[in-house]
Amino acid sequence: MSVIYNRVALIGLGLIASSMFWAMKRGGLAAEVTGYARSQATRDTARRIGLCDRVCDTAIEAVQDADLIVLCVPVGAMGPVMAEIAPHLKPGATVSDVGSVKKSVIEAVAPHIPAGVHFVPTHPMAGTEHSGPESGFATLFDNRWCLIVPDGADEDATARLEDFWHALGAKTERMDVQHHDLVCAVVSHIPHLIAYTMVGVADDLNRVSDQEVIKFSAAGFRDFTRIAASDPTMWRDVFLTNKEATLEILGRFTEELFALQRAIRTGDGDQLFDYFTRTRAIRRGIIDAGQDTAAPDFGRGGGKAAE
Ligand SMILES: NC(=O)c1ccc[n+]([C@@H]2O[C@H](COP(=O)([O-])OP(=O)(O)OC[C@H]3O[C@@H](n4cnc5c(N)ncnc54)[C@H](O)[C@@H]3O)[C@@H](O)[C@H]2O)c1
Numbered sequence: 645m646s647v648i649y650n651r652v653a654l655i656g657l658g659l660i661a662s663s664m665f666w667a668m669k670r671g672g673l674a675a676e677v678t679g680y681a682r683s684q685a686t687r688d689t690a691r692r693i694g695l696c697d698r699v700c701d702t703a704i705e706a707v708q709d710a711d712l713i714v715l716c717v718p719v720g721a722m723g724p725v726m727a728e729i730a731p732h733l734k735p736g737a738t739v740s741d742v743g744s745v746k747k748s749v750i751e752a753v754a755p756h757i758p759a760g761v762h763f764v765p766t767h768p769m770a771g772t773e774h775s776g777p778e779s780g781f782a783t784l785f786d787n788r789w790c791l792i793v794p795d796g797a798d799e800d801a802t803a804r805l806e807d808f809w810h811a812l813g814a815k816t817e818r819m820d821v822q823h824h825d826l827v828c829a830v831v832s833h834i835p836h837l838i839a840y841t842m843v844g845v846a847d848d849l850n851r852v853s854d855q856e857v858i859k860f861s862a863a864g865f866r867d868f869t870r871i872a873a874s875d876p877t878m879w880r881d882v883f884l885t886n887k888e889a890t891l892e893i894l895g896r897f898t899e900e901l902f903a904l905q906r907a908i909r910t911g912d913g914d915q916l917f918d919y920f921t922r923t924r925a926i927r928r929g930i931i932d933a934g935q936d937t938a939a940p941d942f943g944r945g946g947g948k949a950a951e
């Protein structure tokens with residue numbers, strides 16, 4: 645593959661940025677990748693494991709002369725970061741972000757975009773419960789969707805960013821802002837909230853049942869604990885910024901839960917059976933469509949190994 649952007653700057657060096665870096669290295673997609681993270685410890689780790697060609701001590705230095713700048717920080721930090729780097733961007737550059745919520749990010753970032761600079765929001769639908777600079781791997785985006793939310797962005801800049809995501813291994817689909825936030829509330833945000841809640845409930849019970857809840861938990865509950873181990877800052881920001889859509893879906897979820905609660909109380913086996921049959925078919929549909937990702941490769945898959 646060949647260089648798509650000469651210089652790429654990654655702001656925030658966690659799971660998504662580090663996976664992007666290793667995937668860029670795998671494909672030779674950028675001549676130079678610079679990186680910046682807020683904490684000295686993260687920058688030190690990045691330097692130690694060879695994450696980024698150059699780790700900078702300021703965001704301003706990292707974006708100097710960059711053709712593509714990707715904001716990979718928690719959703720609530722996107723606006724302040726953008727305000728800081730805005731005066732230092734090269735005319736013609738593209739700014740993008742990988743935030744899990746789009747409406748609030750666009751509202752926070754777009755007002756700071758200077759004339760002559762493009763802004764093309766994206767959202768890779770790939771991740772793990774791990775975070776930080778050492779958690780990334782080159783194959784994270786392979787065959788996964790990356791949602792592109794141009795929201796009126798320049799067509800050439802959008803098409804080039806789509807080529808970039810294809811070269812990172814992803815499939816892309818363009819989506820309207822509101823629709824994005826609603827879809828993600830259904831397929832990602834509320835499932836995380838449910839997992840957090842279920843593990844919290846089990847933890848409460850654990851105190852009265854002498855470790856039994858954890859001791860005897862099998863695969864189902866363990867899947868919940870994996871999701872509930874996801875980064876607290878990231879997920880706090882998701883719920884604070886996608887309030888409308890998550891409350892809407894949570895309302896529907898609660899209604900269904902009450903219906904199932906009633907079926908259990910009244911002994912309505914047919915209702916339970918029909919419901920579970922319908923949901924089982926959804927799982928089978930996901931597998932048939934090749935969307936089920938088995939255990940991901942947590943090695944860096946072609947990038948430099950950690951020391
Ligand atoms: N984890 C996932 O599954 C996933 C998937 C898709 C998109 N996203 C989105 O991608 C973004 C990054 O998520 P991640 O999983 O890589 O997170 P992460 O916690 O692994 O990394 C975030 C990085 O941003 C840095 N950071 C935090 N605040 C900052 C600030 N103000 N200035 C500079 N750096 C700052 C942190 O130090 C860290 O290096 C988030 O917006 C998240 O919503 C996450």
Ligand SMILES: O=C(O)C(=O)C[C@]1(C(=O)O)C=C[C@@H](O)C=C1
Nearest residue numbers: 744768769770771772773831832
């Ligand atoms: O695979 C996981 O562990 C994830 O949580 C990834 C996941 C998701 O919910 O699917 C999490 C947040 C994102 O914004 C996109 C993807």
